[in-house]
Amino acid sequence: MKQVILIFAAAAMTAMAGCLPSERSATSSAGAREVLVVYTGNLLAELKPCGCSKEEDQGGIERRMQYLKDTRGKHRHVLLVDTGDHFKEPTRQGKLKAATLLTATARMKYDAVALGERDLLYGAEFLRERTQIPWVAGNLTVDRFEPARSRVKRFANGLTAGVIAVADADLFYDHVGLRIDDPRQTASRLVARMRAMEKPDVIVLLTHAQRESALGYLNLSGVDVVINGHIDTESDVVDMAPVRQDGKLFVQSSSRGQKMGELTVRIDADGEKSFAHNLVKLDSSVKFDSEMVKLYAQYNEKVEALFFETLAGKRDKSKSSSVYAGDSACQACHPAEHAVWSRSRHGHAYDTLRKINKAFDPECLACHVVGFNLPGGFISELDTPRLKNVQCEVCHGPGRGHASSPRSGFGSNAAAACKQCHVKNHSPRFNYAKYWPRIKH
Numbered sequence: 153m154k155q156v157i158l159i160f161a162a163a164a165m166t167a168m169a170g171c172l173p174s175e176r177s178a179t180s181s182a183g184a185r186e187v188l189v190v191y192t193g194n195l196l197a198e199l200k201p202c203g204c205s206k207e208e209d210q211g212g213i214e215r216r217m218q219y220l221k222d223t224r225g226k227h228r229h230v231l232l233v234d235t236g237d238h239f240k241e242p243t244r245q246g247k248l249k250a251a252t253l254l255t256a257t258a259r260m261k262y263d264a265v266a267l268g269e270r271d272l273l274y275g276a277e278f279l280r281e282r283t284q285i286p287w288v289a290g291n292l293t294v295d296r297f298e299p300a301r302s303r304v305k306r307f308a309n310g311l312t313a314g315v316i317a318v319a320d321a322d323l324f325y326d327h328v329g330l331r332i333d334d335p336r337q338t339a340s341r342l343v344a345r346m347r348a349m350e351k352p353d354v355i356v357l358l359t360h361a362q363r364e365s366a367l368g369y370l371n372l373s374g375v376d377v378v379i380n381g382h383i384d385t386e387s388d389v390v391d392m393a394p395v396r397q398d399g400k401l402f403v404q405s406s407s408r409g410q411k412m413g414e415l416t417v418r419i420d421a422d423g424e425k426s427f428a429h430n431l432v433k434l435d436s437s438v439k440f441d442s443e444m445v446k447l448y449a450q451y452n453e454k455v456e457a458l459f460f461e462t463l464a465g466k467r468d469k470s471k472s473s474s475v476y477a478g479d480s481a482c483q484a485c486h487p488a489e490h491a492v493w494s495r496s497r498h499g500h501a502y503d504t505l506r507k508i509n510k511a512f513d514p515e516c517l518a519c520h521v522v523g524f525n526l527p528g529g530f531i532s533e534l535d536t537p538r539l540k541n542v543q544c545e546v547c548h549g550p551g552r553g554h555a556s557s558p559r560s561g562f563g564s565n566a567a568a569a570c571k572q573c574h575v576k577n578h579s580p581r582f583n584y585a586k587y588w589p590r591i592k593h
Contacts, residue, residue, distance in 0.1 A: 183421025185309045188227045189356060190220070191413040193235030193381030193405025194390070196270070197249040199256075200448055201410075202516065203508065204578040210410035213256040214448060215434040217441035219412055220260055229307040232261065233315060235381025235405045236268030236360045244458060245514055247274055252451040256444060258284035264303045266317035266358040267292055268382060269324045276329065288317045288358070291338035295329020302342050304350050311419065314352035316342045320361035323382060335361070336372070343374040354417050354425065363391065363404065370397045376425060377415065381405040387576040394429045401427045408577075410434060452509070459512040459532075466531045474528030475550035478538035482551065485558065490544075492593035498542035502533075519573035522546055542573075 200212040224230055238257070239250045250273070257265065267289045271279065276297035279287065287299035303315045318335035343355060359366040359380045366380035377400065383390060386408060395402040403413055416428040483490035493499050501520040505511040511533065514525070522539040523529020528550070530539040545551050547570070548563025567584055574582040 184418055185229075185311050185353075186416055186418045187229045187231055187307060187309075187311050187313055187354065188223070189231045189233065189313075189377065189379075189413075189415040189417060190223060191233050191235065191379050191403070191405055191415070192216070192409055193237065193266075193268075193379075194383045194407050195234075195238050195253060195409045196383075196386050196407075197238065197240040197246060197253055198386075198408040199249055199252055199451060201408075202578060205580055207580045208410075208577055209436060211406075211408055211434045212448075213253070214440035214444040215438040216409055216412070217256065217260055217444045218439050219432065219434060221441065223412075223414075229309055229311065231263050231305055231313050231315070231356070233264045233356065233358060233379065234262055234266060235358050235379055236266040236317075236319070237270040237381060237383070238268075239270045239273040240386070242273055245455060247278075248451060248454050248458070250274060250278070252447060254282045254285060256447060258282065259443065259447075262286055263305050264288045264315040264317065264358065266360055266381070267299060267319060268360045269319070272324070272327050272330070288315060290316050290318045290342050291333040291335050292319060293331040293333075294327075302346055304346070304352060311354070312350065312352040313417075314346045314350055314355045315358065316346065316355065317358040317360070319359070320365055320382075323360065323362075335359075336369070339369065339372060339375075343372065347374050353419055366404075367395065367402055370395070370400050370402055376400055377417065377427075378402045379405065379413070379415075383407055392431060394427075396427070399425065401429070403429060406431070452513075455514075456512045459514065463532060463535070467535060473552075475552050476523055476528055476539060476545050477550075477552040477555040478522075478545075479541075479543045480538065481555045482544045484555075486544075489593040492591065493544065496591045498546075498591060501542040502540040519578070523550070 198211055200214065201209050203209055220232070238253055240246055263286060265285050265287055267287060272294070276294045280297040286303060288301070288303050289299040290301050292299070304312060306312045316339060318339045319332070320335060321332040324330065324332060339357060346352060346355060354376045355374060356377045356379060357369055357372070357375045359369055359378060360382050361380060362382060363380060366378060369375060369378045380402070381404065388407060390404050390407050392404050392406060392411070392413070401415065403415065405413060410433070412432040412434060414430040414432060418426045418428070479490065479493070502511065505513070505516050505520050510516045517524045517530065520542065521530035522543045522545050530536050533540065547566040551562070554562045570582070570584060
């Protein structure tokens with residue numbers, strides 16, 4: 153009997169011993185905590201993709217807001233940051249887009265928004281008025297505008313994340329009241345101060361610089377993650393593959409908000425950090441958020457009002473004879489070519505704008521009519537109906553003189569005109585040799 157009891161005791165101890173490793177793992181797993189860093193940048197006032205091509209039908213405030221609502225519903229601890237460059241060009245429509253984008257940004261509740269060189273496009277006052285935007289700029293001092301030097305967010309799971317932002321001085325033009333300190337020295341000082349005072353579990357450094365320069369911040373002591381943003385043009389190809397170095401991670405923001413960057417930072421019970429990176433395409437699989445749909449509709453109404461406001465001035469300038477003849481004049485001598493054109497998508501380009509309620513948008517009209525914003529060019533459907541669509545003169549040049557006195561060689565450099573509208577954003581697969589047969593005439 154005693155032997156049986158010993159056998160059972162030994163078996164029980166063996167069983168208990170076998171459970172210990174798994175119990176330790178469970179304890180370790182239970183002690184691990186996570187924060188999901190979601191990042192954007194290089195938005196360049198992209199409120200909504202134009203829809204000219206399926207490949208480029210990504211991004212926009214309507215999808216971004218819906219993605220954020222869905223993501224926050226799944227993840228309790230989210231840090232939302234942006235690397236800067238929200239604006240694109242200093243036009244009246246551009247400023248309308250900028251104001252709408254910042255309204256959307258405020259409603260999306262970002263935790264930190266860095267400044268890039270394009271963000272000073274409308275002056276410091278334009279930024280200062282947007283008090284709901286959590287601007288952060290470690291090494292920039294702008295007249296009458298004082299962004300935070302750093303930001304800290306504490307999560308319900310006990311984790312603390314610190315955010316610092318610096319920008320490369322070489323990217324900025326001369327701006328009244330702008331002072332730029334050395335970015336690396338500033339970052340080093342701010343990281344040391346944050347580590348000493350706030351004691352964050354993870355520090356995210358937002359850089360606005362060329363990629364090679366930004367990569368150097370991985371060597372900066374105390375930084376865990378470097379997220380870089382900067383593009384020269386909206387057609388730039390961004391290398392978004394993560395770079396891992398010495399337990400740190402470097403990533404770059406997508407162009408025009410087409411993709412959302414996700415970075416899961418996991419800290420185990422021993423304080424060891426690990427990273428999981430993911431990119432989410434904001435394509436047609438992401439629904440439109442109703443709040444942002446309304447905001448975009450309000451922007452559209454303002455653009456339409458701006459369009460009609462400028463009509464009077466354009467009508468006055470167009471009183472002199474136009475340099476454009478219109479497709480009917482071309483048809484008189486080139487009926488076969490005209491027949492091919494009329495069956496092509498070029499021949500119905502204006503109708504596509506009508507269908508999506510964009511026949512008043514200057515940014516769209518430029519590539520869907522003849523000579524928009526040029527002397528004697530398209531003004532409106534009522535004023536210049538003969539200049540609707542992508543007609544012969546878009547490619548071959550103004551033809552009134554040629555129509556009245558025909559000569560050989562006119563418009564022989566038509567191929568060069570294609571690149572004005574067939575750019576990456578609207579026509580990413582454009583290849584003249586492949587596209588030409590579709591409209592050959």
